[in-house]
Amino acid sequence: MILGLLLLHLAVCGLLAASGRRLGRRGLLVGAVPPAVTAIWSATRLGTSAPQTAEVTWVKGLDLGLTFRVDAFGDVMTLIVSGIGALVFVYAHGYFSPEAAGTGRFATTLLAFSTAMLGLVWSDSVWSLFIFWELTSVTSFLLIGHKSAEGTALAAARRTLMITGGGGLVLLAGLLLVARAADTTLISQMLPAHGASAVAGAVLVMVGAATKSAQTPFHVWLPGAMVAPTPVSAYLHSATMVKAGVVLVAVLGPALGHLATWQTLGLAFGIASLLWGAGGALRHRDAKLILAWGTVSQLGMLITLFSAGTPKATLAALALLVAHALFKGALFLVVGEVDVRAGTRNVDELGGLARSMPGAFWTAVLAGLSMAGAPPLLGFVAKEAAIEAALALNGPERWAIGAGVIAGSVLTVAYTVRLLVKLFGPGPRTEPARRRTATAAPAALLAAAGVAGYAALGPLLGVLKSAAGRLAGGAEMPTLYRWPGLTAALGISLAVLAAGLLVGLLVTRRQVRVPAPRGARWSDQCLEATLAFAKAVTGRVQHGSLPVYLVTMTAAAALATIPFLGSVGVGHLFAWDTPLQAILAATVVGAALGAAAVGTRLGAGLALGAAGITISAIFVIAGAPDLVLTQLLVETVIVVGFVLAFGRLSRRFPPVGLRWRSVRLGVAGVGGAAVVVGLLAASHNPAGAPPIAEMVSGSVGEGGGKNVVNVILTDMRALDTLGEVVVLAVVAVGILALARAPADSGSPAP
Amino acid sequence: MIAARSAIIRLGIGAVSPFAVVVGCYLLFAGHNNPGGGFAAGLVFGAVFALRTIAGLHRPAHGIAWVAVGALLVAAVSVLPLLWRDVLLDQYVLAAELPLLGAVKAGTSLIFDLGVAAIVIGVVLAVLDGLGATELATDQTPPARRSVPE
Numbered sequence: 001m002i003l004g005l006l007l008l009h010l011a012v013c014g015l016l017a018a019s020g021r022r023l024g025r026r027g028l029l030v031g032a033v034p035p036a037v038t039a040i041w042s043a044t045r046l047g048t049s050a051p052q053t054a055e056v057t058w059v060k061g062l063d064l065g066l067t068f069r070v071d072a073f074g075d076v077m078t079l080i081v082s083g084i085g086a087l088v089f090v091y092a093h094g095y096f097s098p099e100a101a102g103t104g105r106f107a108t109t110l111l112a113f114s115t116a117m118l119g120l121v122w123s124d125s126v127w128s129l130f131i132f133w134e135l136t137s138v139t140s141f142l143l144i145g146h147k148s149a150e151g152t153a154l155a156a157a158r159r160t161l162m163i164t165g166g167g168g169l170v171l172l173a174g175l176l177l178v179a180r181a182a183d184t185t186l187i188s189q190m191l192p193a194h195g196a197s198a199v200a201g202a203v204l205v206m207v208g209a210a211t212k213s214a215q216t217p218f219h220v221w222l223p224g225a226m227v228a229p230t231p232v233s234a235y236l237h238s239a240t241m242v243k244a245g246v247v248l249v250a251v252l253g254p255a256l257g258h259l260a261t262w263q264t265l266g267l268a269f270g271i272a273s274l275l276w277g278a279g280g281a282l283r284h285r286d287a288k289l290i291l292a293w294g295t296v297s298q299l300g301m302l303i304t305l306f307s308a309g310t311p312k313a314t315l316a317a318l319a320l321l322v323a324h325a326l327f328k329g330a331l332f333l334v335v336g337e338v339d340v341r342a343g344t345r346n347v348d349e350l351g352g353l354a355r356s357m358p359g360a361f362w363t364a365v366l367a368g369l370s371m372a373g374a375p376p377l378l379g380f381v382a383k384e385a386a387i388e389a390a391l392a393l394n395g396p397e398r399w400a401i402g403a404g405v406i407a408g409s410v411l412t413v414a415y416t417v418r419l420l421v422k423l424f425g426p427g428p429r430t431e432p433a434r435r436r437t438a439t440a441a442p443a444a445l446l447a448a449a450g451v452a453g454y455a456a457l458g459p460l461l462g463v464l465k466s467a468a469g470r471l472a473g474g475a476e477m478p479t480l481y482r483w484p485g486l487t488a489a490l491g492i493s494l495a496v497l498a499a500g501l502l503v504g505l506l507v508t509r510r511q512v513r514v515p516a517p518r519g520a521r522w523s524d525q526c527l528e529a530t531l532a533f534a535k536a537v538t539g540r541v542q543h544g545s546l547p548v549y550l551v552t553m554t555a556a557a558a559l560a561t562i563p564f565l566g567s568v569g570v571g572h573l574f575a576w577d578t579p580l581q582a583i584l585a586a587t588v589v590g591a592a593l594g595a596a597a598v599g600t601r602l603g604a605g606l607a608l609g610a611a612g613i614t615i616s617a618i619f620v621i622a623g624a625p626d627l628v629l630t631q632l633l634v635e636t637v638i639v640v641g642f643v644l645a646f647g648r649l650s651r652r653f654p655p656v657g658l659r660w661r662s663v664r665l666g667v668a669g670v671g672g673a674a675v676v677v678g679l680l681a682a683s684h685n686p687a688g689a690p691p692i693a694e695m696v697s698g699s700v701g702e703g704g705g706k707n708v709v710n711v712i713l714t715d716m717r718a719l720d721t722l723g724e725v726v727v728l729a730v731v732a733v734g735i736l737a738l739a740r741a742p743a744d745s746g747s748p749a750p
Numbered sequence: 751m752i753a754a755r756s757a758i759i760r761l762g763i764g765a766v767s768p769f770a771v772v773v774g775c776y777l778l779f780a781g782h783n784n785p786g787g788g789f790a791a792g793l794v795f796g797a798v799f800a801l802r803t804i805a806g807l808h809r810p811a812h813g814i815a816w817v818a819v820g821a822l823l824v825a826a827v828s829v830l831p832l833l834w835r836d837v838l839l840d841q842y843v844l845a846a847e848l849p850l851l852g853a854v855k856a857g858t859s860l861i862f863d864l865g866v867a868a869i870v871i872g873v874v875l876a877v878l879d880g881l882g883a884t885e886l887a888t889d890q891t892p893p894a895r896r897s898v899p900e
Contacts, residue, residue, distance in 0.1 A: 031882035603887035625785040629777075637874060640800040706783040713787065714859035721862075722828055725869045729817045730869050732869075736814060739880035 002054040002068045002122060003474035005041065009034045013108055020104020025096055027107035032089035035082040035114055042078035046463050051188075053124070059117040063185045066131075069124035071188070072466035076318070077121040077247060080325045085114045086455035087442035090314065091333055094438025095340060105228070106146055117240050118468045121247060125185050126175040126597070129248075132169060133212070136162040136241050142227045142662055143236060156224035159523055163221045167211025173246075174204025182255055190255035202262040205252060206269070212244030215269040215303060216276045219296045220519030223280075226288040230336030233288060238295045238328040245568035246302045246321065250314075250471050266307025267397070268477035273300025278411030282418065283512050287345045290419050291328065297408060298324050305386060306471075308401055311669040313419060314476050319480060322464070323370060323378040326450045331419075332368035333443035334360045338423065340439065341432035351427020359440045361424050366447040372416040374497060378453035382482050383409060383496075388489040406496060413500020418508045449694045454546050457482050551667045556666075561598040561681075569684035571633070581621060587614045596668075600652050602683045605642040609635055626709040759868050763805040774867075781863060788863030792870025799871065813875030820868030827862045839856045 012034050016027050023030060036392050045052075051071035058065045070078065091111065096103050116135035125128040138161070145157030181198035182190040183643075193201075214222040236242070249266060254260045277296030284290050304325070305317035335361055339345045339354065354361040366377070373383030390402040412466075453460055457480060467476045486489050576582050588611050595607035616631035656664075696708055698716060713721050774794035781787030802808035 626787070626790075629785050629790050630793070633790055633797065637793055637797050637800060640797065640804060641877060641881070643804060644800075644878065648882065707781060707785065707787075709785075710781045710787045710863075712857075713789075714862050715857075718828070718859075718862065722824060723868065725820070725824055725866050728869050728873050729821050732813055732817045732873040735873075735876045735880040740884070 002043065002052060002070060003056070004037050005034070006115060006119065007587060008037065009111060009118065010441075013111050013115065013672050015110040016104065016111060020108055023104055023107075024099070025093055025098055025103045027104045028089050028093040028096070028110075031107040031111040032086045034111065035085035035089065038118065039079055039086055042070075042075050042082065044080070045075050047466070049461075063125070064127060065123035065125065066119075066123075066128045067186060068119075068122040069130070069186075069188050070122055072463070073250070073318075073470050074121055076117065076322065076467050077243075077461060077713065080243075080322065081114065081117050081121060081240050082192050084235060084325060084329050084446070085117075085598070087329075087445060088231045088235040088333075091234070091336070091439055091442040092229070094436035095229065095231055095336055102146065106143075108589060109139055109146075110141045110232070110235070113143060113236060113241070117244070120244055124180050124188050126187065127185065130168065130172050130175060132170045133244060134165065136236075136244060137161060137168055137212075137484070139543060140164065140225075140241055143232045144225050146229055147227070150227065152224075153227045155518075155524065156221070156227050158527075159520060160221040160225050162217055162527055163523065167218065170204050170211070171208025174206075174208055176200045177201030178205060178252070178255065184700070187251055187255070190252070192258050193255050195305070198256065199259060199261050201295075202256045202259050203265060204645045205248065205256070206262060206265045207304070209248045210269045211245070212248075213242050213299045213303060214273070214296050215245070216273040216296070217519065219273060219277065220517075220523050222288065223284075223289050223292050223517065224297060224520050226286070226292050230288070230332060230339060233292070234329050234332035234336065237292065238332055239325040242299055243321065243325070244297060244304075246306060247319075249303055249306045253314070253471055254310055255307060257307075263307050263309065263397075266303055267400060270300045270302075270304030270307060271400060271408075273297065273306060274404050274408040275411070277413060278408050280515070281415040282411065282507055283515050285346050285348050285514055287347050287350075287419065287423065288332070288340065290347070290415060291331055294412065294415055295328060297372075297412060297668030298328070301386065301405065301408060304401060304404060305354075305389065307391065308393065308397065309472070310393065311468065311472045312389035314472045315464060315480065316382060316473075317478060318464045318468050319378070319382035320387055322453065322460075323450065324384045325378055326446050327367040327370040327377075330363055330443045330446035331371065332448075333439065333446065334364045334367070336433070337436075337439045337443065342430045343433075343434070344430070347422035349428055350423055350430055351425060352429045354424040356430075356432050359433075359435070359444065363440075363443045363447045364420060364424065366450060367443075368416045368420045370447075370450040372413040373493065375483070376451070376454050378450045380493075381454060381457065381482065384484055384489055384493055385480055387492050388484070388487070390491060406492060409493075409496045410500045410503060411720065413497055414504035414507060417501055417504025421505070421508050421649070453481065454505035467540050487520045517654040523645060547664070553665065554667050558670045561674040561677045564677055564681035565679045566686055570680065572600070572684060578621065581618060584618050584621070586693050588618075601646055601649055602651070604653075605639070605646070609639050612638070624709075626707070760805045763801045764807055767802055767807075769797045769810065770794060774798070778863060778867060779860070780858070783855070788866030789870060791863070792867035793874075795867065795871050796874030799874055800878060810875045810878035813872045813879055816868050816875060818834030818872075820865040820870075820872060822862055823865030823868065825865075827858050827865065 012031065016023070016031060020027050031394045033738050050063035051074070053070075056066040066088055089107070092103075092106070092110070113136060116132050116139055119132035120129065120136060121131055122698045124299060141157050144160055145153050147153045177197045178190070179185045179191060181193040181195055181201060184190060211218040222237060222242070226233055228237070254298040273296050275297070277293050277298075277300055280293035281290050298320070302321060305313045305320065317727060335345060338350065338357070341357065342350060342353070344350060370377035370379030372377075373379045373583060386405050387402075389406050390398065461480050464480070468477055591607045591611035591614065595604045595611065597605060598604050612631065612635040617634070619631060621625040694713060695716065698711075770795075774791045776793035777786035777787075777794060778788060781790070799808060800809060803810050
């Protein structure tokens, strides 16, 4: 079933890619089918405890392959990813105008993201997890850059890819270390890991998770990503993709949760984002940016609770995870509808929409109250549980988490109040355009789900408990309350609501200055500085002088033989097999010296040819006809090449200064000595008897040929030959590229 | 340039090249049991192209196409065995009794050799093209001598 669903996604993806242009906006409705099917499947599975697995093996010995496992937690995540996915597809059908360009491409990419995200939450092996992780980064990049004509969209897309993609690489390193420490690549089978590599891996994994889940200071990409069409912001950048880091922290909790480093780092990221994000949400005027900063804050809360790791905190985090996906998705969809119908998202230019857009108003109020944590909504249950979990901790964590959660909640209430009042309360009146059913219905459904979750808390609790049990290692689970009674947590909760309302109304009155996107600018500057540095290094290293390249290569190759100096021996050497070899060797030496000494290019070419052909004579004596043939042919082609090249060059070599000549002499001498050292060392230390006999018998038997040399080339060592011809092909491409490059460009091509 | 100066070279190369092609083909097929093989055959064909270019009988072009065809052949022979759950680069030998030729034995390594030969030809053509052989060979006036700085 798992593989079937993934294949269904891929098939529809292919269909959309092939016929997206013809389908246009209707492609979005086609794209809604696979998520809808998946959502129904996961809904039927809710509450069943048996995990479902699937496996595609690639290389068995290396544990390489795709391993999927859908357990109770996976079901919850699947329902969020696919359920909201299907709604967002329907919403996007109303969001885009029928004439909008590129909706087919948009539908394809959005479905590709949906597939990658499903793969991510279903992955059990660290390899598949990493692959799908990076795939979500790439599809997110494409979706943010959807309006590719806008410079800001491209800059934001690039920033996102750099931060989340780079974080993915950090994650890969971390996962490798963790897998090594836990001695398995399957996440579901990891036991608490210990040792230095577990600690290092935990740090890297947490940093990777923080980049994806927009934790301070890596959050700078998320506000910029709001240039994407609103369906993307609702789906990727609030409900699903940014949850990937949270999911990772959650599923690795059993393996790493006991490490103090993991917990401290997670709490530091979480609490910092919780407060910094909420502060940002209070200051912006763009409704989407307010929601984006709010997402940073909520994600911080989730990371905090999952890092705390107690059963209570885990259950609270799960409830918040579900509630956040519902209310934040609904709010984004409402803001998108306002954007489409009123033509702006700036809250200072909007107002009085309560009367002109009643549907959107009630949806936003329900979702907003859930975000603020007011009863009778799912957000209230989650917030209540979070405060309860913080109070139940001991030691300094109790104070840190408790203060963070309470302060963050006050600010959350404040920015919710500000957003709702500014949008729907008194202010400049805007006349919205006609209502589109497709945009209103999904938002209303999501907001209503928040109420339904509160009303039907019993069944929901069962699902969340089994999911949390999987994450907290089967510990005894607490319970969630619709109405907890008169507890300290309820008192705090009500105080938070009152304080938040007060702060929110005060802030709404005041005009705040919108902060400059300093973090985004810094990250862009870092990237540009890196590129400039790379360009400078390239300019220094790739200077374009052929003789200097040659000298550098020879010197480097000579240095590589230094380790072999110790194993040089001369005891096994003998003068010759036949005296003829001595004569031929002397001829080669003479020709080589002549090539170096002669002043004309033609003379040097002829001397080199003489050396080459004499070497082929040495091969004749050694009884190697294949080598002779190849050597002669190569010499022939080289001579023809010289003839052609001489047409372009002066007859004599250009004069050389004394210093440069001595450098070249020195490097040539060292290079020659290095070859001698290498040969002496290799022949003095044979690694066993040469495998001639096996080769010969294998050649006739297996290879079906009598010419051993060729059977080695095309059969026994065919992989080497394959590599060599690939090198040849690359050389051919390189030569043509060099020859056709504009001759006047002084700097290397970018 | 040489073509313009020397009719002997032009005619000689024109006359010899068909024989050289035959020799190349022989090397290609003989390689399995006797000296020869794809690399040597490719060099012979490459030398034919190079000599004909010097004589102004041929313009080197499509080097990349040769390389691409060769790479495709080599890659196909290498990867196809995997589809039948064999090892990468495993080879099959066919033996048949053909009219006129008698007993003939050929393996998939022959296709591999063909690919290697095509790549070598492509490299030679690319080098000739890169050296600007066409202008040199067809230019009636010798090009201006210029010294190349270090």
